[in-house]
Amino acid sequence: MSSSFFSMLFLFLAMTLACMCTSTISLSSSSSSSLMVGFYQQTCPSAEEIVRNVVNNAVTRNPGLGAGLIRMHFHDCFVRGCDASILLDSTLENPSEKENIANNPSMRGYEVIDEAKKQLEAQCPQVVSCADIIAFAARDSASKLGGINYGVESGRRDGRVSLKDDPTQNLPPPFFNLNQLKENFERKGLSLEEMVILSGAHSIGVSHCSSFTQRLYSFNATHPQDPSMDPRFASMLKSKCLNNSPNNVDPTVLQDFVTPNRLDNKYYQNLQNKRGLLTSDQTLVTSPETANMVRNYGGRSSDWANKFAKAMVHMGSIEVLTGIEGEIRKNCRIVN
Ligand code: HEM
C-alpha cells in the first residue's frame, strides 16, 4: 500500500516537473519571437539603410557577393544559431568555423560585413549585432538579385564561440539524399517544404567542381555517371571539371546556367530538366515526396518568392541569442 502511495506521489511529482519543464522550454524558445522588425528604430535609425547601401555597392560590383551573403546567413544559422559565429577569425588556440571545409575556401562576403560594421560603429557604436548585419545583408542581396523584399526581424546578439568542427555536424554536405536533408533541416526546426524552398537559393552563385565531380566520374560500380543528370549537361560539366585534376585545382561553375545572377525559380525548372548540379539538388525531383513541390515552384515564380521570403525569416530565428545573452561585438571577427 505504501509502495503504491509512493508511486502515486512519484507520478505526481514527475508530472509536475514535466509541466514545469515544458513551460520553461516554451518560455526559452519564445526568445526567438522577441526578435522584431525595426529593432534599431530608436537606437540606430539608419542601421538598415547603412547595410543596404554597403551591400548594394558590393553586389553591383560583384553579384557573386550577394550569393555569398545569402549562403552566409544559412551557414551562420545552422551552426550555433544565428549568432555570427561564422564571422569569428581563428586564434592561435582555436581554429574557427571559417576553417571548416564547408566554408573554406568557398564562403564569400566577409569583407562586405566588415565594411557595414565599420560604418555602423562610426554611427552608433556597439549597438548593431554582427548576426543582424548578416540577416540584413542576406535580405538586401535577395532584394537586389531577385526583387525579393521582406522585413527582417532583428535584435539578435553575437555569440562568443566558434569551433572548426561544428559545421561538419550541422551543415548538410552536397551528397546528402532526401531523407538526410529532411532530417538535417528538421533538427533546426525547418520543414521539408522549407528545405525545398530555401534550396532555390541555388539559382545564383557558383559551386566548386569538387562538390559534384563524383556525379560525373565515379557515381557507382555500374554507372560512372549519375543517370539522374542529363548526359549533355554532364558532358559540358566534364569539360570544365576534369577527372583527377590536381587537388589544388578546383574550378567553379555556375549553379544556374540559365539565369546565373538572378535569384528566381529557374532552379526548379533546371531540376525538372535533369540539370541540377548537386546530388542534394537533383534528389528534390527524383524523390516522390518532393517532386510535386519542385513542379509547383518551377511553374509559379511569385508563389516561390513569397515562400522563400517567409522561409528566410524562419531560418533567421534559429536558436538566436537575445536580451542580455551574448554580446554586441565591436569587430565582427573578434569577441569583445
Ligand atoms: C539543402 C541543403 C544544401 C546543401 C547540401 C548545400 C550545398 C551547397 C554547396 C556544396 C555549394 C557550393 C559550394 C562550393 O563548392 O563553392 C552551395 C552554394 C550555395 N548555397 Fe547551398 N546548400 C544547401 C542549402 C542552401 C540554403 C538553405 C541556402 C540559402 C538559403 C543556400 C545558398 C547557397 C548559395 C547562394 C550558394 C552559392 C554561393 C556562392 O556563389 O558563393 N544553400 N551550397
Ligand SMILES: *[C@@H]1O[C@H](CO)[C@@H](O)[C@H](O)[C@H]1NC(C)=O
Ligand atoms: C548504380 O546506380 C544505378 C542508378 O541509380 C542503380 O540502378 C544501380 O543499381 C546502382 N548500382 C550499384 C552497384 O549500386
